[in-house]
Amino acid sequence: MDSIIGTSEQILHALYMIGIVAEAVTAALAAGRRSMDWMGVAMLGPVTALGGGAVRDVLLGHHPLSWVEHPSYLLITAGAALATIAVARHVYHLRKIFLFLDAVGLVVFTVIGCNVAIALGLPVVIVIASGMITGCAGGVLRDILCADIPLLFRAELYATVAILTGVLYVGGQWVGLAHDISIALAMIAGLALRILALRFGWSMPKFVYTHTLH
Numbered sequence: 001m002d003s004i005i006g007t008s009e010q011i012l013h014a015l016y017m018i019g020i021v022a023e024a025v026t027a028a029l030a031a032g033r034r035s036m037d038w039m040g041v042a043m044l045g046p047v048t049a050l051g052g053g054a055v056r057d058v059l060l061g062h063h064p065l066s067w068v069e070h071p072s073y074l075l076i077t078a079g080a081a082l083a084t085i086a087v088a089r090h091v092y093h094l095r096k097i098f099l100f101l102d103a104v105g106l107v108v109f110t111v112i113g114c115n116v117a118i119a120l121g122l123p124v125v126i127v128i129a130s131g132m133i134t135g136c137a138g139g140v141l142r143d144i145l146c147a148d149i150p151l152l153f154r155a156e157l158y159a160t161v162a163i164l165t166g167v168l169y170v171g172g173q174w175v176g177l178a179h180d181i182s183i184a185l186a187m188i189a190g191l192a193l194r195i196l197a198l199r200f201g202w203s204m205p206k207f208v209y210t211h212t213l214h
Helices: 002-033 038-060 072-119 124-145 159-174 179-200
Strands: none
Touching: 002 038, 002 072, 002 124, 002 179, 038 072, 038 124, 072 124, 072 159, 072 179, 124 159, 159 179
């Protein structure tokens, strides 16, 4: 049983590394659209890729922060962001791949965030919120720094995917499913919802208010 859990943790870690690289690439592209210099690109990559986990850890009092414990994450994400500059003209042709990897990162970050809160013995609502923050906060920081309306607050299904993933992961363990099965089911369901939302343009209802108050 320990070997199975160990294997699932190794897979999660591998997917996490893929996810932070993909997030760093999206950050570099966002920086490029805002004509940032190379230093801005190098800074925005780690902020986006690692920001969700950092915000979660600060809010939960969980230390050390992941990038403090593993400084190599800073180098990897900054390097990925800077490398994007060299291949930016080709990235558009790989857009679907990066959207897929971004979706993978979202569900993986969510599960990892849930695990942190579970290890701290926090209530279920906080566990799910921890997962959502881990999955979404980095993108919020990226959009704020780029003076955009954060994706989290737009109609696109993003936070919804994180919440669904967290609920299914926690629910699977609550009903007695094996740890690795809970992870697999939650991630597959979350990933499927995100991909279908991208494919068919699914979104949350928008609130539109145009009247002025006098």
